[in-house]
Amino acid sequence: MRTFKKPLTSVLVLSLSAHLGQALAQSAPPPPPAPPGNPITVNKTLLGKALFWDEQLSASGTTACGTCHIPTAGGSDPRSVFGAGTTNPGPDGIFGNDDDIVASPGVPLAEADGLYSFSAQFGFRPQVTGRKAPTMVNAAYSPLFQFWDGRAEEVFMDPITGVPLLNTRAALESQVAGPPVSDVEMGHIGSDWPGIVARIQAATPLGLASDLPAPLANFVNGRTYPQLFNDAFGSNEVTAARICMAVATYERTLIGATAPFDDFIGNAPPGAPPQNPNALTNQERQGFQIFTGQGRCIVCHNGPVQSDNDFHYTGVRPRFEDLGRFEVDGLNANRGAMKTPTLRNVELRGPFFHNGRFATLEDVVDFYDRGGDFDAPNKAPAVAPIGLNPQQKAALVAFLKRPLTDTRVRDGLAPFDRPTLYAESARVPSFYGGGTPGTDGHVPNAYAIEPPLVGGDEMTVAIDNGFGGRMAIFCLTSGQDFAGTPITGTTFHVDLLSNVSLRRIPSLDGVGPGNGHGSVTVPVPTSSAAIGTSLYGQWFVLDNGSGARFAASEAVQFDWF
Numbered sequence: 001m002r003t004f005k006k007p008l009t010s011v012l013v014l015s016l017s018a019h020l021g022q023a024l025a026q027s028a029p030p031p032p033p034a035p036p037g038n039p040i041t042v043n044k045t046l047l048g049k050a051l052f053w054d055e056q057l058s059a060s061g062t063t064a065c066g067t068c069h070i071p072t073a074g075g076s077d078p079r080s081v082f083g084a085g086t087t088n089p090g091p092d093g094i095f096g097n098d099d100d101i102v103a104s105p106g107v108p109l110a111e112a113d114g115l116y117s118f119s120a121q122f123g124f125r126p127q128v129t130g131r132k133a134p135t136m137v138n139a140a141y142s143p144l145f146q147f148w149d150g151r152a153e154e155v156f157m158d159p160i161t162g163v164p165l166l167n168t169r170a171a172l173e174s175q176v177a178g179p180p181v182s183d184v185e186m187g188h189i190g191s192d193w194p195g196i197v198a199r200i201q202a203a204t205p206l207g208l209a210s211d212l213p214a215p216l217a218n219f220v221n222g223r224t225y226p227q228l229f230n231d232a233f234g235s236n237e238v239t240a241a242r243i244c245m246a247v248a249t250y251e252r253t254l255i256g257a258t259a260p261f262d263d264f265i266g267n268a269p270p271g272a273p274p275q276n277p278n279a280l281t282n283q284e285r286q287g288f289q290i291f292t293g294q295g296r297c298i299v300c301h302n303g304p305v306q307s308d309n310d311f312h313y314t315g316v317r318p319r320f321e322d323l324g325r326f327e328v329d330g331l332n333a334n335r336g337a338m339k340t341p342t343l344r345n346v347e348l349r350g351p352f353f354h355n356g357r358f359a360t361l362e363d364v365v366d367f368y369d370r371g372g373d374f375d376a377p378n379k380a381p382a383v384a385p386i387g388l389n390p391q392q393k394a395a396l397v398a399f400l401k402r403p404l405t406d407t408r409v410r411d412g413l414a415p416f417d418r419p420t421l422y423a424e425s426a427r428v429p430s431f432y433g434g435g436t437p438g439t440d441g442h443v444p445n446a447y448a449i450e451p452p453l454v455g456g457d458e459m460t461v462a463i464d465n466g467f468g469g470r471m472a473i474f475c476l477t478s479g480q481d482f483a484g485t486p487i488t489g490t491t492f493h494v495d496l497l498s499n500v501s502l503r504r505i506p507s508l509d510g511v512g513p514g515n516g517h518g519s520v521t522v523p524v525p526t527s528s529a530a531i532g533t534s535l536y537g538q539w540f541v542l543d544n545g546s547g548a549r550f551a552a553s554e555a556v557q558f559d560w561f
């Protein structure tokens, strides 16, 4: 069962593999085989692509797989930059110190009924994952393990019944089963696959997305998910296993390993001179020599996509902060060990490492040059001071950039093209008008990120920074007169309420000024007549308990689509 791993771990064998009789040609490595039982087909790939880019796979309607895995960002998350919205406070739970992790916002913490649960770390903002998103581009080259700790393994079990369905090389399928039920990434507290299947079954395929690439638009073509499943699997049942198998199939077609490096190597056997030296510049060639020689990078970054698919502790952070592979296999040797990432397209994918704390490849090379930052008995011996001079470092960095970049990935060309996500579009509710503080000086914050989709799920809107324990009212109206000029805290006119629908929270959670928070759900219209019309909403918090004054949030505009 483990035999597939061997060819990938031996030094560069696959990309250097000898077919000496062949003419000199650009030779991207062959993609790894799909597991028997889930062969790649055109329709299954298209269904997988639809599901991968469908934010309706998330409970909130705001997060698709692709939200955190953007091809032009090398398959990782371009939102992962230093800043509050994309930082996880790390094991100590405190923002702003060295164990913080720069990663991916998922969904607000929510209950099954859609109401938000105030997260100690993130409040009502989307929660941020505890690790940086690795890439799904070329992930197919890792058939035995997915995730930094490899916890998604090659035997794929039906996510609902637990019955093994695919016995070999199906780590990609196993991986898909995770994010939709994670209450950080896509789900709600207690999400389960039967609920997800029901949601997908009822959803309009890619109903939240826009600008579909033509092949995808032609495939979806106004049809239902059961119809698309019929095309892909021969019958119209939407099942959890089929969702995983379709998405994994799509990912198996995301092979972004055609780059100047492949030109350079040609079909040279291991150790033999590259066949097309001019495909790289002098500096890049020097970088390649350091990569395979003095720098020892090749010890782990080998095989067709520069990963041995094995786990190593390299001293990025103290190993107890994130136990990595140890959490899966309990082996002391694997405390803090992470799966070696592919280096294909790595220049597009910063910030780097499982915690996203290295902003540039220059930083990464400096890290290796000084032999890593932390030590432990199980630290990989190959990570030790190297002693590169500035010119050598620059050469190594140069090798990691252009030579390993597939320009189709960089430019988002097929198969790396994609729809525009709802969350990236102007369909997201917009805020305007500022707010009005209460006598305590606090302006309540309004949260509204869920899609105003006619016929879709109820939308959740939330408030924080209100007065804990006091009443809060969310008002929704079709008239600009009401919310268009945000009501000042003193003039909450009952006469405006005739065409207003109200959602009331009798007592905000939290104690005292600025600590009040809560959420409500807002029904969405079902008639297509609502498409193109707008509603305006605003939160009001009873200021002094008497109803005479209100603190008001910014106003929110919902444009139904």
Ligand code: HEC
Pocket: 052, 063, 064, 065, 066, 067, 068, 069, 103, 104, 105, 106, 107, 129, 130, 131, 132, 133, 134, 135, 136, 139, 142, 145, 146, 147, 148, 149, 172, 175, 176, 179, 180, 184, 185, 186, 247, 339
């Ligand atoms: C909220 C952001 C987010 C969403 C949504 C998300 N991912 Fe990820 N993805 C991550 C993070 C973070 C990791 C690493 C987690 C870990 O290692 O513990 C990851 C890991 C992966 C990996 C493993 C790559 C490797 O080299 O090991 C694959 C493949 C992947 N995701 C595909 C998907 C698919 C398919 C979906 C949708 C079903 C999805 N992701 C949804 C953030 C996300």
Ligand code: HEC
Pocket: 291, 295, 296, 297, 298, 299, 300, 301, 311, 312, 313, 314, 316, 338, 339, 340, 341, 342, 343, 346, 349, 351, 352, 353, 354, 355, 361, 364, 365, 368, 369, 380, 381, 382, 383, 396, 400
């Ligand atoms: C002992 C095995 C090993 C060696 C040797 C090694 N790496 Fe790594 N590399 C890894 C592992 C494991 C990670 C992920 C570590 C983490 O995130 O904690 C990694 C991460 C990286 C990353 C970040 C990729 C990303 O997507 O975040 C880059 C870039 C990189 N290595 C380049 C190099 C270079 C250049 C060298 C040689 C100077 C090198 N590596 C040597 C195992 C190794």
